[in-house]
Amino acid sequence: MAYGYKIGSIPLTTVQRFASYLPALRDMQRQGRSVVSSASLAEMLRLEAIQVRKDFGYLGITGRPKTGFQVDDLIGAMEHGLSWNRVSDAILVGTGHLGTALLNYRGFGYHGLAIKAAFDIAPDRVGALINGVQVQHLDEMKPFMDAKMAILTVSPESAQEVALRLVRAGITGIWNFTGRTLLLPEPIVVQDQDIAIGLAVLSAKLTARAREAIEAESKPPA
Amino acid sequence: MAYGYKIGSIPLTTVQRFASYLPALRDMQRQGRSVVSSASLAEMLRLEAIQVRKDFGYLGITGRPKTGFQVDDLIGAMEHGLSWNRVSDAILVGTGHLGTALLNYRGFGYHGLAIKAAFDIAPDRVGALINGVQVQHLDEMKPFMDAKMAILTVSPESAQEVALRLVRAGITGIWNFTGRTLLLPEPIVVQDQDIAIGLAVLSAKLTARAREAIEAESKPPA
DNA sequence: ACAGTATCGATACCTTTTTATCGATACCAT
DNA sequence: ATGGTATCGATAAAAAGGTATCGATACTGT
Ligand SMILES: NC(=O)c1ccc[n+]([C@@H]2O[C@H](COP(=O)([O-])OP(=O)(O)OC[C@H]3O[C@@H](n4cnc5c(N)ncnc54)[C@H](O)[C@@H]3O)[C@@H](O)[C@H]2O)c1
Ligand SMILES: NC(=O)c1ccc[n+]([C@@H]2O[C@H](COP(=O)([O-])OP(=O)(O)OC[C@H]3O[C@@H](n4cnc5c(N)ncnc54)[C@H](O)[C@@H]3O)[C@@H](O)[C@H]2O)c1
Numbered sequence: 467m468a469y470g471y472k473i474g475s476i477p478l479t480t481v482q483r484f485a486s487y488l489p490a491l492r493d494m495q496r497q498g499r500s501v502v503s504s505a506s507l508a509e510m511l512r513l514e515a516i517q518v519r520k521d522f523g524y525l526g527i528t529g530r531p532k533t534g535f536q537v538d539d540l541i542g543a544m545e546h547g548l549s550w551n552r553v554s555d556a557i558l559v560g561t562g563h564l565g566t567a568l569l570n571y572r573g574f575g576y577h578g579l580a581i582k583a584a585f586d587i588a589p590d591r592v593g594a595l596i597n598g599v600q601v602q603h604l605d606e607m608k609p610f611m612d613a614k615m616a617i618l619t620v621s622p623e624s625a626q627e628v629a630l631r632l633v634r635a636g637i638t639g640i641w642n643f644t645g646r647t648l649l650l651p652e653p654i655v656v657q658d659q660d661i662a663i664g665l666a667v668l669s670a671k672l673t674a675r676a677r678e679a680i681e682a683e684s685k686p687p688a
Numbered sequence: 689m690a691y692g693y694k695i696g697s698i699p700l701t702t703v704q705r706f707a708s709y710l711p712a713l714r715d716m717q718r719q720g721r722s723v724v725s726s727a728s729l730a731e732m733l734r735l736e737a738i739q740v741r742k743d744f745g746y747l748g749i750t751g752r753p754k755t756g757f758q759v760d761d762l763i764g765a766m767e768h769g770l771s772w773n774r775v776s777d778a779i780l781v782g783t784g785h786l787g788t789a790l791l792n793y794r795g796f797g798y799h800g801l802a803i804k805a806a807f808d809i810a811p812d813r814v815g816a817l818i819n820g821v822q823v824q825h826l827d828e829m830k831p832f833m834d835a836k837m838a839i840l841t842v843s844p845e846s847a848q849e850v851a852l853r854l855v856r857a858g859i860t861g862i863w864n865f866t867g868r869t870l871l872l873p874e875p876i877v878v879q880d881q882d883i884a885i886g887l888a889v890l891s892a893k894l895t896a897r898a899r900e901a902i903e904a905e906s907k908p909p910a
Numbered sequence: 911a912c913a914g915t916a917t918c919g920a921t922a923c924c925t926t927t928t929t930a931t932c933g934a935t936a937c938c939a940t
Numbered sequence: 941a942t943g944g945t946a947t948c949g950a951t952a953a954a955a956a957g958g959t960a961t962c963g964a965t966a967c968t969g970t
Pocket of ligand 1: 559560561562563564565585586587588591604619620621622624628643644645661662789790791792793794795
């Protein structure tokens with residue numbers, strides 16, 4: 467009924483890989499390398515060359531036989547597609563351990579993200595200065611703020627409630643680190659960033675591998 | 689050639705959803721609710737009921753018509769499948785902003801994860817005490833440690849080098865937060881936890897939505 | 911200039927995952 | 941007891957994404 471995969475006309479998985487290509491391409495750019503083949507990029511990222519080419523096809527970037535793709539073109543097209551070439555303002559709610567780490571993260575410059583304000587409700591958090599941003603009380607959050615994106619790092623129990631307040635304040639995109647599913651009116655874009663999911667995959671793979679090892683042991687080697 | 693999706697016989701996406709079902713199910717358990725239908729769980733998690741049922745099918749858990757599934761059974765089966773029902777030791781390397789946040793995270797108890805040791809190389813980090821764990825110099829890392837999983841939160845430039853050291857020290861699973869692709873010998877399980885990927889999806893969706901809005905404006909409303 | 915070759919890109923194919931359909935089952939009310 | 945119905949689960953269809961094939965193209969070296 468919903469098939470909510472593609473973003474515009476680009477597969478979700480392709481968009482995800484864009485974020486992986488970018489640091490590798492930026493490294494090359496820094497090293498003065500101007501062209502790259504799908505095969506060599508694939509090797510660096512443990513992908514298949516054909517997949518890399520197909521991804522680039524979605525960008526409308528076309529390579530040249532025998533040489534490859536222009537590094538600058540690729541970076542430009544990806545950054546443009548993600549709007550990472552210009553700065554977007556964001557706010558952050560929940561300045562605990564994780565929120566503080568994100569406020570201190572230097573890498574968001576590469577992603578066109580600027581955290582302009584931070585909010586909390588704990589008396590010992592409000593007023594704190596974190597990497598140049600002063601923590602305000604959540605009640606100070608006003609719809610006039612022109613940030614459209616919010617980073618949600620409050621405790622899981624508060625997640626739903628705070629998210630609703632964000633929507634009322636005019637936020638249209640929420641980057642949700644709380645691991646709870648937010649139930650919000652349709653037009654809001656929610657991106658769940660649940661690290662438990664990554665841990666689950668890792669755990670499952672390790673568990674599966676351990677099981678295989680035991681099975682292999684019970685059978686004598688061929 | 690590779691199609692690396694399934695973990696054992698379970699689709700990767702299903703394993704990922706297990707991590708999302710769990711907190712919701714634990715909430716129910718806490719509230720004394722013992723049965724849940726696929727439809728109600730789907731609604732909470734913004735999924736389709738049939739997908740929930742199919743996921744549970746992989747666990748071998750079978751529901752009862754007209755009532756639903758036993759909450760306890762589901763939790764037990766998922767935790768068992770992920771080995772989250774017993775504690776695994778892990779080490780963490782890179783005690784900067786993010787590493788510190790993870791060391792302070794209380795939620796890992798639910799995931800059967802115990803961070804037993806932390807390492808860094810910066811003189812002002814070594815010796816620090818973070819949530820009961822004393823930061824050691826990376827050179828102190830010894831193969832005798834029985835942790836099999838490592839959390840990698842060093843700076844991106846050191847990622848590859850440190851990962852190789854981890855492998856030499858007997859680590860078989862790496863939870864990689866650095867955003868860099870690690871090139872390691874085959875049997876090592878690497879789980880990339882690149883938040884830039886989540887941000888890319890959010891950015892792309894917001895950008896696509898903005899584009900749609902502009903297009904809708906240029907056309908007069910029907 | 912020309913042969914040889916690395917690399918791209920269009921097309922077709924295959925695998926995996928999601929969704930629809932529908933009969934079977936167990937609970938509930940009468 | 942019986943009929944009504946919510947819910948499950950098997951099967952099949954649809955959709956999405958990944959991979960193989962192969963002709964076309966542009967660079968390299970002679
Ligand atoms: N720390 C981690 O490494 C980590 C890892 C995975 C997930 N998470 C998730 O990230 C979120 C934050 O984790 P944390 O470790 O930083 O927790 P934390 O307890 O350190 O921080 C939570 C912060 O949110 C604030 N808060 C709570 N309710 C609020 C409300 N209604 N309005 C405004 N602020 C409110 C608290 O005052 C606190 O400062 C949690 O949802 C957690 O599950 C954290
Ligand atoms: N802070 C965030 O919110 C955030 C967000 C996204 C990604 N990341 C990624 O997580 C990683 C850590 O980020 P951070 O913000 O904590 O950075 P940070 O600079 O605060 O911490 C990095 C830590 O790694 C240590 N380190 C560096 N090289 C090392 C080595 N060879 N051996 C041992 N320790 C070493 C440093 O001493 C430092 O303590 C980075 O790869 C970053 O890209 C962080």
